[in-house]
Amino acid sequence: MLAVCFDCPGGPENLYVKEVMKPYPGEGEVLVKVSASALNRADLLQRRGKYPPPKGASDILGLEAAGTVAGLGPGCKGRWKIGDAVMALLSGGGQAEYVTVPEGHLMPVPSGMTFIQAAAIPEAWLTAFQLLHFVGKIQKGERVLIHAGASGVGMAAIQLSRLAKAIPIVTAGTQEKLKATANAGAAAGFNYKNEDFSEKVLEFTQGSGVDIILDCVGGSYWEKNLNCLATDGRWIIYGLLSGGEVHGDLLARLLSKRASIHTSLLRSRDKEASNSYHQLVKAFTEDVLPYFSGGTSPHLQSAVDSVYSLHEIAEAHRNMEENKNIGKIVIEMPA
DSSP states (O other): OEEEEOSSSOSGGGOEEEEOOOOOOOTTEEEEEEEEEEOOHHHHHHHTTSSOOOTTSOSSSOSEEEEEEEEEOTTOOSSOOTTOEEEEEOSSOOSBSEEEEEGGGEEEOOTTOOHHHHHTSHHHHHHHHIIIIIISOOOTTOEEEESSTTSHHHHHHHHHHHHTTOEEEEEESSHHHHHHHHHHTOSEEEETTTSOHHHHHHHHTTTOOEEEEEESSOGGGHHHHHHTEEEEEEEEEOOOTTOSOOOSOHHHHHHHTTOEEEEOOSTTOOGGGHHHHHHHHHHHHHHTGGGGSTTOSSOOOOOEEEEEEGGGHHHHHHHHHTTOOSSEEEEEOOO
């Protein structure tokens, strides 16, 4: 099969497509013929040698995929059959023509949705769902500050906050991105490049601040985050785009607000955590996935920024590194 490869860490120019051995499904695994796979920041970090795949995972890039069931390993319980349209969050291997997935990690592609649209769901939406519900325990009426609001996770978090009857507020770096987040349902949005988002958030919330912060930026935002975090607020860190170093009296500020810091990474989960991941997939499939089908209200939509062919993988990486995308960059496999 064809797969995205690189021989040594470096820039997008190191990526190329070559033929590798097709995987075979093991005990309880399903073989999926991949039609589309979305790009993630983790792919860029792995290409640079800064984010190795978990032990036992494929070293092929790609953390999500959508396609059709092409084979069943021994011990599968009959949940899926050959030809079913499925999607999944992966520990690696998605940017190839085939990938194996534990059967409990697969989700059905909603009716009427293309594989390109479906490929934009697993990583962004499962991450946002986990952060808001499993970690943040979001409640009706709460205010949620979502950094990188126009990213895949950000656009999902906006819609999931609305679904939970909470109030999403976002930050983004351009007016075009803020407009897209408003269209997705953000109640307010602030350009972090030319205004102090903490002051604007406090102004919007009439001084009370936000109950939850979804933060993929990290170090450079800590002071502004605490400025606009409400008493008993939850600050959830799931990425460190600006690094992890903090200079200042973080703990005293945190203590004064009785606030809590939570951290979460989906990919780093070990085998022992597989059961909790299965529960996450089950909850998302039951509670959220039906809202992607036509005629539902509210109607959820995956956000696709652009589509590249497998052989354009280097160009897709360059696009993401420029940080101009609104929603997901999707890689389409050869027919």
